[in-house]
Amino acid sequence: MAKDLSYRSAGIYAIISGITGVFAFAFLVTYLIVREKNFAQSIYFVRVHDIGAMLQFLLLIPVVKGLYRLLKRQHPDVTQTTLDIGIGSLLLTALFLLLTTPKIIADLLYLFPQGIFGACLIFFNWHMKGILPKGLRWFGIIVGTGLILAGIFPVGYAIFVDTIILQIPAASDEAVQKIPDTTANMILHQMVAVGTLLGVITLPVWTILLGRKLRRIST
Numbered sequence: 213m214a215k216d217l218s219y220r221s222a223g224i225y226a227i228i229s230g231i232t233g234v235f236a237f238a239f240l241v242t243y244l245i246v247r248e249k250n251f252a253q254s255i256y257f258v259r260v261h262d263i264g265a266m267l268q269f270l271l272l273i274p275v276v277k278g279l280y281r282l283l284k285r286q287h288p289d290v291t292q293t294t295l296d297i298g299i300g301s302l303l304l305t306a307l308f309l310l311l312t313t314p315k316i317i318a319d320l321l322y323l324f325p326q327g328i329f330g331a332c333l334i335f336f337n338w339h340m341k342g343i344l345p346k347g348l349r350w351f352g353i354i355v356g357t358g359l360i361l362a363g364i365f366p367v368g369y370a371i372f373v374d375t376i377i378l379q380i381p382a383a384s385d386e387a388v389q390k391i392p393d394t395t396a397n398m399i400l401h402q403m404v405a406v407g408t409l410l411g412v413i414t415l416p417v418w419t420i421l422l423g424r425k426l427r428r429i430s431t
Contacts, residue, residue, distance in 0.1 A: 221274065
């Protein structure tokens with residue numbers, strides 16, 4: 213019974229995380245629309261997005277714990293390292309989002325630990341045959357792939373475009389806008405766009421669907 217309650221609790225957290233993620237992404241879209249007309253006002257919307265996304269990822273910690281317990285039922289050889297990497301990537305993503313508000317680090321650095329979490333999603337879903345429905349598993353793998361594509365951006369930008377993205381405190385928006393639109397820069401931004409479509413937008417949907425499934429799982 214205790215494990216049943218634990219899985220149901222993880223399912224509730226997953227649903228709340230998904231709903232929070234939907235609202236966070238809505239504020240991000242609003243920011244992109246408003247900044248064309250009033251950049252100063254648009255900053256409010258992106259900061260609300262950062263706070264919402266931070267909560268979204270923190271709420272996924274008990275979900276990852278639930279997935280790990282389920283995975284151990286079928287694969288007892290799975291080590292604690294798997295869980296540690298999953299939780300660590302979520303905590304780092306939330307921390308990086310928190311540090312972007314006072315401009316301590318660049319806005320998009322959080323995409324890197326988010327990409328690591330994407331790899332964890334792929335691992336969990338790949339090994340949960342017979343535990344989660346096939347469609348939900350493949351949906352999770354697609355989401356994880358999208359998060360990885362987006363997560364490549366900070367590393368690729370620092371290597372192939374400019375190390376300004378690693379500057380602490382973060383560089384001003386004016387300084388970033390002076391970076392030339394090289395081929396590498398454009399390719400990396402296209403990867404973020406694809407990653408956003410495959411992973412960032414779909415993650416809340418997947419977590420809500422996962423939450424509904426976790427609430428029905430029994431020991």
